[in-house]
Amino acid sequence: xxxxxxxxxxxxxxxxxxxxxxxxxxxxxxxxxxxxxxxxxxxxxxxxxxxxxxxxxxxxxxxxxxxxxxxxxxxxxxxxxxxxxxxxxxxxxxxxxxxxxxxxxxxxxxxxxxxxxxxxxxxxxxxxxxxxxxxxxxxxxxxxxxxxxxxxxxxxxxxxxxxxxxxxxxxxxxxxxxxxxxxxxxxxxxxxxxxxxxxxxxxxxxxxxxxxxxxxxxxxxxxxxxxxxxxxxxxxxxxxxxxxxxxxxxxxxxxxxxxxxxxxx
Amino acid sequence: xxxxxxxxxxxxxxxxxxxxxxxxxxxxxxxxxxxxxxxxxxxxxxxxxxxxxxxxxxxxxxxxxxxxxxxxxxxxxxxxxxxxxxxxxxxxxxxxxxxxxxxxxxxxxxxxxxxxxxxxxxxxxxxxxxxxxxxxxxxxxxxxxxxxxxxxxxxxxxxxxxx
Numbered sequence: 001x002x003x004x005x006x007x008x009x010x011x012x013x014x015x016x017x018x019x020x021x022x023x024x025x026x027x028x029x030x031x032x033x034x035x036x037x038x039x040x041x042x043x044x045x046x047x048x049x050x051x052x053x054x055x056x057x058x059x060x061x062x063x064x065x066x067x068x069x070x071x072x073x074x075x076x077x078x079x080x081x082x083x084x085x086x087x088x089x090x091x092x093x094x095x096x097x098x099x100x101x102x103x104x105x106x107x108x109x110x111x112x113x114x115x116x117x118x119x120x121x122x123x124x125x126x127x128x129x130x131x132x133x134x135x136x137x138x139x140x141x142x143x144x145x146x147x148x149x150x151x152x153x154x155x156x157x158x159x160x161x162x163x164x165x166x167x168x169x170x171x172x173x174x175x176x177x178x179x180x181x182x183x184x185x186x187x188x189x190x191x192x193x194x195x196x197x198x199x200x201x202x203x204x205x206x207x208x209x210x211x212x213x214x215x216x217x218x219x220x221x222x223x224x225x226x227x228x229x230x231x232x233x234x235x236x237x238x239x240x241x242x243x244x245x246x247x248x249x250x251x252x253x254x255x256x257x258x259x260x261x262x263x264x265x
Numbered sequence: 266x267x268x269x270x271x272x273x274x275x276x277x278x279x280x281x282x283x284x285x286x287x288x289x290x291x292x293x294x295x296x297x298x299x300x301x302x303x304x305x306x307x308x309x310x311x312x313x314x315x316x317x318x319x320x321x322x323x324x325x326x327x328x329x330x331x332x333x334x335x336x337x338x339x340x341x342x343x344x345x346x347x348x349x350x351x352x353x354x355x356x357x358x359x360x361x362x363x364x365x366x367x368x369x370x371x372x373x374x375x376x377x378x379x380x381x382x383x384x385x386x387x388x389x390x391x392x393x394x395x396x397x398x399x400x401x402x403x404x405x406x407x408x409x410x411x412x413x414x415x416x417x418x419x420x421x422x423x424x425x426x427x428x
């Protein structure tokens with residue numbers, strides 16, 4: 001009880017997940033290098049490592065949910081940690097993606113002679129931004145609106161509607177991912193096709209990876225909402241997911257304008 | 266959504282500052298007790314439902330957050346009752362003298378206390394000391410007197426480390 005604890009903070013019990021995550025990371029990195037240098041067992045170690053990391057994430061965050069929702073350790077001040085901590089995290093993700101945007105503009109603003117001195121490079125058949133990209137962008141934007149709808153539903157105590165809203169959000173996200181996959185499959189150029197292909201697929205690829213992560217996060221939120229974990233007073237996890245989702249959305253807008261649209265002219 | 270997030274925290278911040286200002290403005294006694302002084306949000310919930318007759322219906326924790334449990338529940342409970350769980354860490358009062366020592370509450374039989382001196386000019390660097398049950402203490406710098414009042418289970422704070 002807080003009376004016996006004499007402070008509002010949460011001193012976490014000892015846990016094996018940090019070390020298990022580290023071991024997973026070790027296996028991933030070593031396995032990755034082994035794989036890339038065609039060592040025997042590299043691929044196995046790499047995949048084992050990745051699986052282990054995923055497992056660690058699952059059990060670690062499950063523990064967080066248990067400590068917060070089921071044991072009540074997350075008092076107001078404790079909530080400030082994850083809440084204000086997710087902001088620097090999202091900012092770090094912005095920085096990461098910014099690098100790829102910079103890479104793209106570095107190559108596209110002053111195209112070298114090797115690619116014909118023009119952008120898009122000579123011979124590259126770019127995707128028409130008015131086709132799938134133009135459809136996908138509003139799909140993602142609507143899912144952003146849906147997540148806001150879900151938030152308002154949670155704040156208003158309309159628990160069932162919040163579940164529906166989250167289902168809508170995730171469905172739109174999955175449609176987006178599906179269309180992106182299709183677009184990748186049908187693209188007339190690959191990642192190996194000059195600097196255009198590299199920057200295009202790295203930027204859109206990492207964005208897509210973040211969309212998938214965000215979708216997973218929102219699915220978890222949907223499940224939790226269904227189970228009744230989220231209340232109108234306390235839903236920090238959902239807010240973090242929503243903020244992350246909005247960030248993904250904004251990046252998509254920048255992607256559309258700079259890489260799909262401007263980059264194709 | 267952003268506004269709501271921000272304003273709710275502004276609410277807790279502004280609720281916090283008047284109380285800390287009033288602490289320094291209060292007549293003289295300036296002594297600080299040093300358990301983890303958590304910046305707890307004072308009255309972040311202001312929930313009293315008014316009935317039509319103008320009377321107020323007291324809310325229960327269930328009305329605010331039905332699934333609250335553990336420390337979170339205690340926090341909400343205390344907030345609804347209007348009490349601050351951590352007020353034991355912020356004692357206030359006039360300058361302690363031998364006849365009327367400054368009372369510092371404690372869960373255990375002894376706790377660390379810091380004396381910052383009197384008001385204004387009489388301030389000094391904080392002097393830290395252990396205040397024990399049954400042993401009133403006098404600050405070596407300004408001679409403010411302190412006395413411990415055990416309000417909890419008693420015992421030594423370092424015995425029975427937490428589970």
